Amino acid sequence: MEDIAWHSATAIAGRVATGALTARAVTEAALARIEARNPVLNAFTDITAERARAQADRVDAARAAGRPMGPLSGVPFAVKNLFDIAGLPTRAGSAINRTRAPAAYDSPLITRLEAAGGVLLGALNMGEYAYDFTGENRHDGPSRNPHDLARMTGGSSGGSGGAVAGGLVPLALGSDTNGSIRVPAALCGLFGLKPTYGRLPRTHSFPFVGSFDHLGPLARSVEDLAAAYDAMQGHDAGDPACADRPPEPVSASLGKGIAGLRIARAGGYFRRSMMPEAAHAVQHIADALGIASEVEIPEAARARAAAFLITTAEGAALHLGRLRTRPGDFDPDVRDRLIAGAMVPASLVIQAQKFRRWYRDAVLRLFEHVDAIIAPVTPCPAPLLGQKTFMLDGVELPVRPNLGIFTQPISFIGLPVAAVPVAGTLPTGVQIITAPWREDIALRIARHLEAAGIAVAQRPQEP
Amino acid sequence: MTDAELDAFMDASAAALGISIDPEWRASVRANLAVVFRMAPLVLDFPLDDEAEPAPVFKA
Numbered sequence: 058m059e060d061i062a063w064h065s066a067t068a069i070a071g072r073v074a075t076g077a078l079t080a081r082a083v084t085e086a087a088l089a090r091i092e093a094r095n096p097v098l099n100a101f102t103d104i105t106a107e108r109a110r111a112q113a114d115r116v117d118a119a120r121a122a123g124r125p126m127g128p129l130s131g132v133p134f135a136v137k138n139l140f141d142i143a144g145l146p147t148r149a150g151s152a153i154n155r156t157r158a159p160a161a162y163d164s165p166l167i168t169r170l171e172a173a174g175g176v177l178l179g180a181l182n183m184g185e186y187a188y189d190f191t192g193e194n195r196h197d198g199p200s201r202n203p204h205d206l207a208r209m210t211g212g213s214s215g216g217s218g219g220a221v222a223g224g225l226v227p228l229a230l231g232s233d234t235n236g237s238i239r240v241p242a243a244l245c246g247l248f249g250l251k252p253t254y255g256r257l258p259r260t261h262s263f264p265f266v267g268s269f270d271h272l273g274p275l276a277r278s279v280e281d282l283a284a285a286y287d288a289m290q291g292h293d294a295g296d297p298a299c300a301d302r303p304p305e306p307v308s309a310s311l312g313k314g315i316a317g318l319r320i321a322r323a324g325g326y327f328r329r330s331m332m333p334e335a336a337h338a339v340q341h342i343a344d345a346l347g348i349a350s351e352v353e354i355p356e357a358a359r360a361r362a363a364a365f366l367i368t369t370a371e372g373a374a375l376h377l378g379r380l381r382t383r384p385g386d387f388d389p390d391v392r393d394r395l396i397a398g399a400m401v402p403a404s405l406v407i408q409a410q411k412f413r414r415w416y417r418d419a420v421l422r423l424f425e426h427v428d429a430i431i432a433p434v435t436p437c438p439a440p441l442l443g444q445k446t447f448m449l450d451g452v453e454l455p456v457r458p459n460l461g462i463f464t465q466p467i468s469f470i471g472l473p474v475a476a477v478p479v480a481g482t483l484p485t486g487v488q489i490i491t492a493p494w495r496e497d498i499a500l501r502i503a504r505h506l507e508a509a510g511i512a513v514a515q516r517p518q519e520p
Numbered sequence: 521m522t523d524a525e526l527d528a529f530m531d532a533s534a535a536a537l538g539i540s541i542d543p544e545w546r547a548s549v550r551a552n553l554a555v556v557f558r559m560a561p562l563v564l565d566f567p568l569d570d571e572a573e574p575a576p577v578f579k580a
């Protein structure tokens with residue numbers, strides 16, 4: 058049978074639309090691939106095979122009936138296991154939640170991808186309650202990096218990174234509160250999109266920190282990322298933070314190039330505390346874009362501290378009841394952070410929120426002079442599974458919180474970011490950051506870099 | 521804050537919040553609290569006007 062595992066989503070949809078492939082054949086191939094590789098990658102925690110076959114048959118029936126074919130016809134996808142999937146308990150990486158009643162509804166993002174012809178194959182591994190940058194999970198075992206099985210995928214959307222980079226599905230959804238889409242995209246060598254805060258509805262997904270929670274896609278090509286993003290846009294009243302603005306599709310403008318765009322590189326904070334591989338990745342992208350200017354994102358270290366405090370306090374408030382009644386059922390690393398978070402004085406959190414407004418206004422002023430800013434995603438390529446510390450600028454630091462030092466100050470104010478991969482012995486990633494609601498610019502730059510062979514989702518070596 | 525001060529804060533807060541901390545978890549919770557109070561001055565020392573208010577991130 059044709060090896061579909063490394064086809065792009067849009068290539069699959071195109072072939073299903075013409076009848077060169079059936080959605081059912083694509084689905085069976087993906088299920089076989091998951092059966093073969095998931096025991097190694099540990100990306101999927103639930104496989105929805107019967108649902109997938111039924112949806113694939115609906116797509117094939119639609120074609121047979123001559124109905125219009127959606128842009129993701131027959132495309133296999135999977136979602137981080139904090140998205141509600143009707144009929145499954147939404148475990149959110151925890152042991153506690155898997156004993157809850159099955160979800161009654163699907164996330165609207167699943168519904169929208171299926172309406173575009175997508176085929177949901179299951180739910181993906183993640184760090185417990187998304188409080189994690191590693192992709193390790195105490196209850197389900199770690200997500201493993203397809204480029205080196207001894208290494209982390211990054212997290213918390215670890216299974217989303219592993220599933221797409223490992224060729225199990227061409228498209229996955231993740232969530233990003235402080236970097237949880239961008240970090241696994243970088244460490245697994247993928248394209249990832251964290252849209253503007255409020256762009257995609259979070260209805261029927263398990264929250265972490267309402268102030269910063271975002272949902273978005275990971276893929277091996279920019280075109281796939283854009284196709285998924287376009288299919289998912291639109292207001293949903295179930296999410297109080299979802300902006301009531303019409304969809305602004307980006308797929309048609311991806312190929313517009315970068316002429317006329319003012320692109321700068323983030324200096325200061327974003328030039329320190331990284332390993333040579335990360336510095337090289339940013340330089341590689343900066344050179345390819347001909348970047349000559351640097352901007353200082355003001356008070357980025359303070360922004361990270363404020364994001365940290367709000368995260369730990371809001372996350373703790375969400376879980377306080379469970380911390381009181383079932384503390385022994387948490388991942389100890391998550392529990393002990395959350396217990397400390399529950400004790401953060403309220404005045405500190407409120408001050409952090411006030412600072413956030415100051416910082417937002419200051420950063421938005423930068424976009425009067427530039428259209429995009431590039432910065433590293435992580436300070437290093439994928440650490441080893443179980444690795445607790447690493448050295449940055451001669452200082453030994455804990456891995457778990459510090460993988461997100463460059464992503465946290467950006468999601469803190471909800472700016473859209475495309476993470477693009479730079480190939481190497483191990484992949485790394487670069488953030489393309491734009492003004493609110495300008496995902497189109499970030500993705501145009503990403504597509505330009507991809508077309509030039511600079512940003513590449515490298516295929517892992519397999520035994 | 522010293523370890524003793526952190527321990528006192530942890531015990532008082534845990535009692536107020538109704539959280540039981542197993543003796544084996546104490547060192548880890550204390551370490552996390554120490555991070556909180558290392559981060560705190562970065563936020564508290566930043567001068568803001570009395571009129572500064574939090575705001576929603578972006579309006580459509």
